[in-house]
Amino acid sequence: MTQKFRQLLQQPETLILPGVYDCISAKLAERIGFEAIFTSGFGISGSTLGKPDYGFLTATEMLNSAGKIAESVTIPLIADIDTGYGNPLNVIRTVTDIVRLGIAGIILEDQELPKKCGHFAGKRVIPAADHIQKIRAAVHARGKSELVIIARTDARAPLGLDEAINRGRAYYEAGADIIFIEAPQSLEDLQAIASALPNVPLFANMIEGGKTPVLSGQQLQALGFKIVVYPLSGLFAATKAMMDCLSHLRQQATTAGFSNLVSFPEFEQLIDVPHYRQLEQQFTVSDASPPGETG
Known part of the structure; x- marks a missing residue:
């Protein structure tokens, strides 16, 4: 997967990635045709803990989620590992586990613990x-x-945009492959980042309602960004759809008339039920004797 992701980065086009927060969102992204995905720490914290992205997720919880997501798809996954969960020795432990899980890349940030969502104050x-x-x-x-x-x-x-750019340059020189300056506050900020780091692969984070103006992948490619991510779009859309469905059920005492649902067979296809039915038939066992009895 790491080689596959590096091959994608060699393409001239900017890579557009959706943020995912569980196996269903990952499998949907793959089925729709995205070539790679990444985990949103905000999304995983909200969906697994019901808590904001305030550093509540432990390394174990994040790795468990990211590992399951990576296993559920056949496209590269970039994992948000927050601050690495401690000092450089903790980073070594975390990255070692990431490699073992077959994850293609990581995002490693420079916040103090406890960290926060990049678009929080x-x-x-x-x-x-x-x-x-x-x-x-x-x-x-x-x-x-x-x-x-x-x-x-x-x-x-x-600390200001100049310090952020200086850090980005220093982090690239330290061995990072891609630089992610979080939460630029204007188009001018984005232009300044791209202008100051012309030979550095850059990462842009588009959050609807966040600190940064939401631009298209084409606009950001023209500015010089290599990866553009939309980390919360799927989560926000799924939340709105679920709110609408549950509101309809609460008000009507039925889901009849609510049309925005996938069918049972469609969902079976998404979670590979036909594959497991075939395996079940291939390895059918006799029910003649209860477990533990030889007859």
Whole structure:
């Protein structure tokens, strides 16, 4: 998967990725034709804990979710591993597990613990020198796996755009493959980032209602961004659809008349029921004797 993702990065077009938060959203993205996906920490925190992206997810919970998602699809997955869950030694442990799970890339950010969603107020960042050591630790831990390392800085809000750009440059020099300057606050910010880092692969994060103006992939490609992600679009759409469905059920005491549902057979196809039916038939066992009895 790492090689497959690196091949995608060699293409001249900007790569458009949807954020996913569970296996269903991942499988839908693959079926619709996306070539790669990434996990949204915001989405996983909300969907698995019912809590905001305030650093509540542990490394174990994030890796468990990301590992299951990666296993459910045949396209590369980029995992949001927040701050790496500690110091450089913790980053080494986390990245080692990421490689073992067959994940294609990671996003590693420079916030202080507990971290927050990149579009929340009140963020604080660690010294750039400390994050450089985390990046070097991640490069060490990936070994020969070719894991793609996306270094994220949240310095724009607390320290200003110039410091964020300087950190991005330093993180790239430390060994990161792609630079992610989180939460630019205007089109001018995005233009300044691309202009200041012309030879650095750049990552743009498009959150509806967030700090950054939401542009199209074509617009961001013209600016010079290599990866554009829409991390919460699927989560927001699914939440709205579920709200509408449950409201209809509450008001009508039935789902009759609610048309925005996939059919039972369609959902069976999505979760590969025909495949498992075939396996069930292939390995049918006799029901003549209860378990544990030989007759």
